Amino acid sequence: MSTSLRRLALVPEPYPGESLLSWVDALARLNRVSRLHALRLAGFARPDVAGYRPSVHFGTYLTATTVARVHVATGLSAGQQHRMTLAHHADGVLPALPSPLHRRTAGIWLARLLLALPARSRACPACLRENGGRWLLRWRLAWSFACVHHHVYLLAACRGCGNGLHQIVPGPADAVVCGQYNHSRREPACPQVISRMRAPRLSDPHLLQCQRRLDRLVDHPHLRGGQDILRSLHVALEDIRIHYDDAPPLPDTDTVLHRRWQGHQGALWYVDDPLLTAALVKIATLGGLGASQDGCRQADTASWSAGGFLPPDTGAPAANRFGSKCRATACAAWVPPGQGCVVHARGLPHVLCPAHARHVTAPGIADLIHRRFV
Secondary structure (H helix, E strand, C coil), X not given: CCCCCCCCCCCCCCCCCECHHHHHHHHHHHHCCCHHHHHHHCCCCCCCCCCCCCCCCCCCCCCHHHHHHHHHHHCCCHHHHHCCCHHHHECCCECCCCCCCCHHHHHHHHHCCCCECCCCECECHHHHHHHCCCCEHHHHECCCCEECCCCEECECECCCCCCXXXXXXXXXXCCCECCCCECCCCECCCCCEHHHCCCCECCCHHHHHHHHHHHHHHHCCCCHHHHHHXXXXXXXXXXXXXXXXXXXXXXXXXXXXXXXHHCCCCCCCHHHCXXXXXXXXXXXXXXXXXXXXXXXXXXXXXXXXXXXXXXXXXXXXXXXXXCEECCCCCCCCEECCCCCEEEEECCEEEEXXXXXXXXXXXXXXXXXXXXXXX
């Protein structure tokens, strides 16, 4: 095998917001080669390595050496490559990357993400039909549960074989055909066409509004106000997941969400399920996105409902935008949006009910009380 890289003549332009694996598939289709061959041609494997197999976490981040090889082979700049990886959202939508970054620390980072799907993707079939099979990086984040353009909930698994979508497996680079094997049953590759699958219809205007705002936050991953909002929402979703017996019930929404919510049986692994994600977001944001004229609540939710993020350097305090369980020991009270007080502990916002807000004295439990509501 040649030990030098050659500049490819046919290189597709990255689609806006596209994931790295999707771009590799586009490269493979343009050059009429397999996915694995495209990875080698593009420089993701060293030229002197014949047995290269991509990691299941391919597309999470790229080393400087790999970036340099891919630039030589394809002409893609370091910035173009970085924007197609999950690392683009690090220290913003996702936690900061560890330092130094190597395979082991990257694996730990991935295990702690809880908000990303590094080895699979969600998808909007209609988008795949319209854009020629280009998969968006946003679909690998738990914040994407619906498509605001086609008013449908995203799919998380193949309707035929049940496997996760767009996984990094060897094979033809067909962007819209599942093509995965069930090795336990020794069945042939799944022939289901993802772009023809039927996604559940989204008719809840509240959730449609939520997804639009989340998309804006994801598109601006490093704005300080957006990070605060997404951290607060993440804490609220985790509180509902862990304490769902004490959380408010699912409000009136689409029938498909009620069916999924009633059938979860306590297994709220929403990262793998757009419908459960949507149900949790519905519970967490119903009070925070209401049309209340109460001044206190309007101040509480202004950064979420107006522009999607706080103006930079305003010093505006954190607030209980989404509702959460009280973090005081042995307290099961649920604190609705706009009530209680918010404290910061270990960099995350936590909510205390009014009864416990005055008793935050233990060192390390709360660094600063930002706001109280009566």
